[in-house]
Amino acid sequence: MTARALAPDELIRRCDARSLELGTAADGSPLVAGQPRATEAIAFGLEMAQPGYHLFVAGPPGTGRRVLVRQAIAARPPVDPAQRRDWVYVNNFAQPYKPIAIGLPMGRGLALRTDMQALVRDLRTMIPAMFESEEYATEVERINTEFKERADAAFAEVMREAQARGLALVRTPAGLTVVPHKDGEVMPPQAFEALPAAEREALQKAIGEVQEQLVRALRSSMRLRKEHADRVRELNRSMTRVAVDHASEELRARCADLPKVAAYLEAVSADVIEHAEDFRAHDDEGQGNEPAAERLARYEVNLVLDACASGNPPIVEADLPSQQNLVGRIDHVARFGMLTTDFRMIKGGLLHRANGGYLLIDAAKLLVQPFAWATLKRALQRQAVVIESMADLVGAISTVQLEPEPIPLHCKVVLVGDRQLCALLQAYDEDFERLFGAIVDLDNDMPRSTDNESAVARSLAALARERALLPPAAEALARTIDHGARLADDSTRISAERR
Structure with missing residues (x-):
């Protein structure tokens, strides 16, 4: 075969603009072309509901890794709204440092x-009104009168016995005491000592016996005071129970289909009955140094995930996948020189927002964040979101910490990174392949067929529409395809990178 000189037009393969099938915007052209294997692999990973099939989308930047994932998610049917959940944290009255997580149907x-805000507001009106009512005042007066009569009767018996034996009850700084009594007056010590020995001994014996009777009466009085306090307390509980039952009746009926909410409302009722004085106090009053309004905050509901505020399904992209951003955090406030916290200061993280949907994370950004990779793995292994503080992870001495109840996790995690990073994780992390069972490998380039040229042209036109640019001319698209062949270093292939 003899060598021949090549003509200039034989040194380069040019795309014919007239051969491009561009279609229209109504066709819904994909933003990425020429990745059939990757598209199928992503669809497989998204379809697998079993644990351990999270995705790692590997490929060089610019190949449309995130776009392919978003396209695949958009092609899937939406989640049934009945399956989506809101998540709240509420106070655990038995163990305040272990807040309770409650899942509710979307919107509830x-x-x-x-x-709950309305319930507290109503109780702040109803409970004081109950205790200021004439019915309550009458019942308290009846109880007071009953116990006063019983106490007076016990002491009257002692006084009668003392008078019958020539003695009297005298109140001193040390309390009641029994002394000799004669002619309506207390007998002076000198007169008592001047009595005959037999009479003096008889009086001393009588004093001792009456003193014992007085001690028994005093003990009985103490029991009566306790019984009186118990009766008043039970009356207060009864009155408060009536107010709580009336105020929460409609709410209980609405939540009868939610066992965990019903149990929480029972706990709220019991706590309100035990702490009715907080509802009777003004805003600047309360127990100790804590205002009543602050104490009533324990009945608030902390909404950490509102499913109505996200898409269907929720698609969350992590810009900063730090440990706290992933699983949430627990804030603290300075109060009386100490850092304190409670269930209201629990903040949800990316995994909470992505629950029931998808979480896209840049693998390189994830791995450079302290404890983020280990925290994500634990969440996927447990299939639950456990809020952990950085202080606990590093073993630092900290203030009082909460232990919120874990929230079940139903989320598909998609890591995006290059092939080298994927290979390193496969080689050095034994948990990686158990959790990320769907590895998606994007092609660097594609065959330069007429169909692929048209597909690339349509994807470029769709990208221009997405970014609100003017529609590119067919000739411009053809020249861009020629440039893609130069990037592939092969006139028979087109680079898949879009930079």
């Missing part, structure tokens, strides 16, 4: 928060 988390 915000409704529960509003209902």
Whole structure:
């Protein structure tokens, strides 16, 4: 075969603009072309509901890794709204440092928060009105009169016995005491000593016996005071119970289909009955140095995930996948020189927002964040979101910490990174392949067929529409395809990178 000189037009393969099938915007052209294997692999990973099939989308930047994932998610049917959940944290009255997590049907988390605010507001009106009513005042007066009569009767018996034996009860700084009594007056010590020995001994014996009777009466009085306090306390509980039952009746009926909410409302009722004085106090009053309004905050509902505020399904992209951003955090406030916290200061994280949907994370950004990779793995292994503080992870001495109840996690995590990073994780992290069972490998380039040229042209036109740019001319698209062949270093292939 003899060598021949090549003509200039034979040194380069040019795309014919007239051969491009561009279609229209209504066709819904994909933003990425020429990745059939990757598209199928992503669809497989998203379809697998079993644990351990999270995705790692590997490929060089610019190949449309995130776009392919978003396209695949958009192609899936939406989640049934009946399956989506709101999540709230509420006070655990038995163990305040272990807040309770409650899942509710979508939209009912915000409704529960509003209902609890209304319940507290109603109780702050109803409970004081109950205790200021004539019925309550009459019942308290009846109890007071009953116990006063019983106490007076016990002491009257002692006084009668003392008078019958020539003695009297005298109140001293040390309390009641029994002394000799003669002619209506207390017998002076000198007169007592001047009595005959037999009479003096008889009086001393009588004093001792009456003193014992007085001690028994005093003990009986103490028991009566305790019984009186118990009766008044039970009356207060009964009155408060009536107010709570009336105020919460409609809310209980609405939440009868939610066992955990019903149990929480029972706990709220019991706590309100035990702490009715907080509802009777003004805003600047309360137990100790804590205002009543602050103490009533324990009945609030902390809405950490409002499913109505996210898409269907929720698609969350992590810009900063730090440990706290992933699982949330627990804030603290300085109060009386100490850092304190409670269930209201629990903040949800990316995994909470992505629950029931998808979480896209840049793998390189994730791995450079302290404890973030280990925290994500634990969440996926447990299939639950456990809020952990950085202080606990590093073993630092900290203030009082909460232990919120874990929230079940139903989320598909998609890591995006290059092939080298994926290979390193496969080689050095034994948990990686158990959790990320769907590895998606994007092609660097594609065959330069007429169909692929048209597909690339349509994807470029769709990208221009997405970014609100003017529609590119067919000739411009053809020249861009030629440039893609130069990037692939092969006139028979087109680079898949879009930079």
